[in-house]
Amino acid sequence: MKETNQQITPSLGILHLDQGQLQYQLTRLLPADELKPFVRHYWMVSWNLEGSESYPQHVVPNPCVNLVVERNKTFFFGPSDRKFTYSIHGKGHVFGVKFKPGGFYPFLQAPVSTLYGKPLEVSGLLGVNAASLEEVLLGDIPIEQKVKHMDQILSACLPAEDREANLIHNMVQHIEQDRDILRVDELSTRFNLHTRKLQRLFSQYVGLSPKTVIQLYRLQNAAECIEQGLTCDFSQLSQDLGYHDQSHFIKDFKSVIGSTPEEYMQGSESVPSDKGRSSLE
DSSP states (O other), X not given: OEEOSSOOOSOTTBTTHHHXXXXXXXXXXXXXXXXXXXXXXXXXXXXXXXXSOOEEEEEOOOSOOEEEEOTTOOEEEOOOSSOEEEEEOSEEEEEEEEEOTTTSHHHHOSOGGGGTTOOBOSHHHHSSOHHHHXXXXXXXXXXXXXXXXXXXXXXXXXXXXXXXHHHHHHXXXXXXXXXXXXXXXXXXXXXXXXXXXXXXXXXXXXXXXXXXXXXXXXXXXXXXXXXXXXXXXXXXXXXXXXXXXXXXXXXXXXXXXXXOHHHHHTTOOOOOOOTTOOOOO
16 A cells, blocks of 8 residues: 555555455545645555455445546445445456545535435536546556646635534544544533534534444444454453443444454454445545
8 A cells, every 4th residue: 555645544444454455556645735625635446356356345434425436437425334345356446535524515515414325426516527537537647647637626616615614524533533532422522512513513514423423433443453453352342432231332343344343353244235335445
């Protein structure tokens, strides 16, 4: 994996990333300065598994909108509350734009929750069609030129900065970095916002509830701990994540990750339908 111009948390929800990097190449690059209030990074995944079995890459989604440019499958995808699986096979590559949490709303100007399970075509927002994006971003030109091309397209429809979008990004970043945030009321107190306003802002700007965002990050943290062999005491892990009983933790872990913690530790995972999602990021 190549990381350019910034330190990025390696996994970002990609489960068993070390295994995945043996099957594909993941590159992340920064957008132009004027896009940084809205876009976290660009990403490209390329692979050549011709003559080999397909590889199922499991991803716990971040609370972000992704523009995914893939041959005949180019759409904006809203955040999801469940793990999804992308089957990598044959030879190919995908280019993506990962918006910051809250960063897509200023472009969309509609609740991001409306994208849940409903991919959005690009032409209505970007002024270009999917075929023209695919021709350039999936072509043979260097990735730096692809980034410049995407910078130009997004900058041409650049919205004004949105103070509430920045606030939402700060809150989600706080959830991501502070593993002691386990409940919505703790987030509400930390940012001095009424819980109902918090719910409304997350529906509008993120597309998921604050409770779901907290759960996604905490269960992602749990999966990482299990992957790295940091714990096999699931009772203690469930307490650390704020669960009152281990059975509730196991139920939530399975609903999001797709297997029980014990099965995950043993490398036994179900492969769910991606329900139309197509983002490796």
